[in-house]
Amino acid sequence: MNLTLFIPELTLTVFAILVILLDLFVRQKRVLAQVSISGLVIAGVITIAMWGNSFPAIFNNMLAVDNFALFFKLIFLAVAFLVILASVDYTSRFARFQGEYYALVLLSTLGMMLMAGAADLITLYISLELTSISLYALVGFLKDGKSTEASLKYLLLGAISSAVLLYGMALIFGFTGKTQLGEIAMVIQTMPAQTLLASPALILGMVLLIAGFGFKIAAVPFQMWVPDVYEGAPTPITAYLSVASKAAGFAIILRVFFSAFGQPEWLSLNWGMIFAVLAAIGMTLGNIMAIPQTNIKRLLGYSSIAQAGYLLIGLAAMGFSAGADTAGRSGILFFLASYVFTNMGVFIAIIAISTKLNSDQIEDYAGMGKRTPLVALALTLGLISLIGMPPAAGFMAKFYIFSAAVQHNLLWLVIIAVINSVISAYYYLRVVKVMWLGKPASEEKISQSGTLKLALVLASLGILLLGILPGYVMRLAEFAANMRLY
């Protein structure tokens, strides 16, 4: 076994412990953010150095280190980097426990990195819980009424959904006698179709898995927690939840359903259809519920449900293509990469504005175009990208994922998605309109700190880069989508 392939995760673990220890001695809490960021950068550099090679899985085939996993690890590290940059000013409002805040962000990133590589049901469960338990604590970090309420709702619903997920895993283990994804696939492929159909255990297990993972990615009908938790959580954590937690959920869905249930074809057509229906309901419900919202974090909560719907189209395309081509998979990877920059950009702009106003109400954003023009410009760019208009990244992302779906006879789903994009333009553009045309409550300029500006510039550059020159990242996504089967 090759322990060197595990160094990015080990680095993060060491730095998380280091941050907690340093917290005891250091007065100047900014140092903790610097230490966390350096840990993320080191882990990122090592991950980039590993890119392109074809490594065997480590720990008895329990943890894959293929390019698919590396692609997602880079996404998580980039998100955590931006989140910590955006948190530096935000955390100064916590009187205590700043060290724990950074350490928990690092630990949940570690959990997500393990999720991206998990090739065994046991690893998958442990890494999922490592991520979730850190996030439960982070959501309640403000300790006020709303934050603790959000945390309790997230915890209770999250724990129920992971119990359901676990029951599904137990059924699949009972059906195949294996927990390693590749071995499960082999058992399923060697069984005759009659045996598979005669026993409900496999299908029931699969449905329970979809329910458990659906909670993580905020797919309808497991989306109840999203608006409340997004509203109550500290805003950097909301950003983190909406991007990284969703990407991690998609990483495991892709790996589990592609490598364990990818063959035979009738099976993948079945779950492809489930994902197609969930996508259609998710998009429609998310977009319609977002229209009457007045709180911007709640609005983005419903928007994230809708975006999960668009991403599920890619999963449906993957199910319908039965492993023939990578269009669906690489479409999801590209969409997630662009979604990371887009949603992070939007949330960092919201942190910049809301912490100064002490309000998340959309009407209070009136006149931001005059009071803080650069932040308003970045927020506008992010919202345009969420609608899916050029030149932002969201346009190319939707283009790739929709074309993958059209190739695999899912035209009806794409038509629903396009109608939904039009509906979504209404509520996204309403925010833009309030910002640029609304009457400001005061003429006072709002200034921003250097770290927030840096995070905002990085995210905006990402949006433009992926929107104008998508080819390079698309090639990376196609390369990463060729998952190794074990």
Place this chain on the structure above:
Amino acid sequence: MSLGLEHYLVLSAVLFSIGLYGALAKRNAVIILMCIELMLVAVNITLIAFSRYIVPAELTGQIFAIFVIVVAAAEAAVGLAIILAIYRNRQDIDVTKINLMKW
């Protein structure tokens, strides 16, 4: 009559359903947490029964169950801490009254 795999599976399915019902119907947050623990115990019974009857030569199911127990303990610890934080805020842990934000 000897005990077979079916008996264990039925037992665990019943336990899981009781847990799920309690988690959805009870109002006290601590009792909901206990019901979730019940669901996890039901899963452990399933795992161990499958391991014993399907692959008796390996201990995969038992190992999985140990991991589940450890994670459940961690989850309960964080859960109780959050319930304490809620209680300090409003002297009540009735989940139907925790409604600052509408569903």
